[in-house]
Amino acid sequence: MEELKSAVEEHMDLMADLVQKISTELRSGMRPAYENFIGFFHAIDWKEPWLMGLLAFHILLLLTAILSRKNTNFQMCLFFLALAGVYLAERLNSFLGENWKGFSSQNYFDPNGLFLSVLWSGPLLVIAIIILINTLFSLCYTIVRWKKAELKHRARVSRNKQD
Incomplete structure (x- = not known):
């Protein structure tokens, strides 16, 4: 005890x-x-042209995702492209780490990939989440429309049986 x-x-x-x-x-x-x-x-030197281009790319991709929210097939392509970009981030970090002198004033690409995770993968994941949420809303809307049509059809069938 x-x-x-x-x-x-x-x-x-x-x-x-x-x-x-x-x-x-x-x-x-x-x-x-x-x-x-x-x-x-x-x-970070935010005035470097390649960083401005990267930020512009993410803004353009976000606007494309928002403006194409009604086109589910296109959204799914964007979703998978964004996830592919995240998947390839490690290889991209290695490649850019070896070739940074050609486009940058300093080497941002550490072996752990923190910089690329924050400025490449992070925004791509946010855009993918926005697309996923939009797809879920579209799916819910489609299910509601389908259920309404089913209920109307059942009402018509039951009315025709009563006649």
Whole structure:
């Protein structure tokens, strides 16, 4: 019984330490994450033409996804192209890391791929999620239309049987 009691007390001490560490982290707030983001943002030369082109590409792709929201087949093509871009990000990072001198003033392409993940894969994933949500809304709308048509058809059939 003593062993059980000591094990429970030890577990309670560990839990108290964990709660204290979590509360310390919460009290420090989002300050470290904010400072890391600001450091990342200022480390990039946003006036480089290829970065402007990349941002323009993402804006154009987002506008295309929004404007083509009624065309489900085209949206699915965009969805799969965006996901293919994310899938190929590692290879793209390696290629760009080897050839950065030809288009950039500094090497942004670290082996972990953080830069490319933030500026390439992140926006592509956001666009893919927007397309996915739009597709789900379209699917729900189609199901509602189909169900209404089915109910109207059943009402007509039952009326014809009564006549």
